[in-house]
Amino acid sequence: MANYKVDDLAYAYDALVPTIDEETMHLHHDKHHHAYVNNLNNAIEGLDVSDDIVELLQNVDQVPEDKRQAVINNGGGHYNHTLFWESMIPGGASEPQGELASAINNAFGSFDNFKSEFEAKGAGQFGSGWAWLVLDNDELKVVSTPNQNNPVMDGLTPLLGNDVWEHAYYLTYKNARPNYLKAWWDVVNWDVVAKRYEAAK
Numbered sequence: 001m002a003n004y005k006v007d008d009l010a011y012a013y014d015a016l017v018p019t020i021d022e023e024t025m026h027l028h029h030d031k032h033h034h035a036y037v038n039n040l041n042n043a044i045e046g047l048d049v050s051d052d053i054v055e056l057l058q059n060v061d062q063v064p065e066d067k068r069q070a071v072i073n074n075g076g077g078h079y080n081h082t083l084f085w086e087s088m089i090p091g092g093a094s095e096p097q098g099e100l101a102s103a104i105n106n107a108f109g110s111f112d113n114f115k116s117e118f119e120a121k122g123a124g125q126f127g128s129g130w131a132w133l134v135l136d137n138d139e140l141k142v143v144s145t146p147n148q149n150n151p152v153m154d155g156l157t158p159l160l161g162n163d164v165w166e167h168a169y170y171l172t173y174k175n176a177r178p179n180y181l182k183a184w185w186d187v188v189n190w191d192v193v194a195k196r197y198e199a200a201k
């Protein structure tokens with residue numbers, strides 16, 4: 001029987017200050033993420049589903065219809081937030097290196113162009129959602145998804161995702177989502193993104 005859980009953060013709740021404040025990290029990880037996982041476990045109770053979240057999302061069509069939207073919302077919420085926490089590090093490298101850097105330059109023209117496109121996707125996502133760097137076959141793309149929808153459900157491989165729900169940024173940035181998107185680059189863990197790229201390409 002699948003039973004999902006929230007991993008502890010690999011860094012302190014105040015480690016990403018000033019980019020992300022400590023109270024936001026507590027609320028976001030301990031309340032929001034835990035709620036998605038509790039709701040996911042409730043939705044799949046008694047069902048024979050995968051205990052691998054990627055498999056579960058890729059095969060969400062096989063979940064009974066009355067539970068499917070709950071699994072999309074909360075399973076997506078679990079996957080997205082797990083990837084999000086792992087995508088950040090205090091004092092990380094300021095830009096990608098090596099093969100990933102070349103691939104980003106080839107796909108977007110430059111690292112700065114990539115950042116602009118990603119920020120525009122995040123700022124342009126109406127309401128709640130996510131901005132993503134994904135691998136679509138061998139092609140790097142920037143996309144956005146509404147709510148807790150997820151590129152995995154569209155057959156894409158997420159390499160990096162930023163949460164643009166208000167709960168992710170409102171205490172520090174208020175309504176200025178673009179400022180959050182711009183500041184967020186300071187805490188991106190490009191080594192982890194490069195590992196995801198290496199594994200997926």
Ligand code: MN3
Pocket residue numbers: 028032081163165167168
């Ligand atoms: Mn969130």
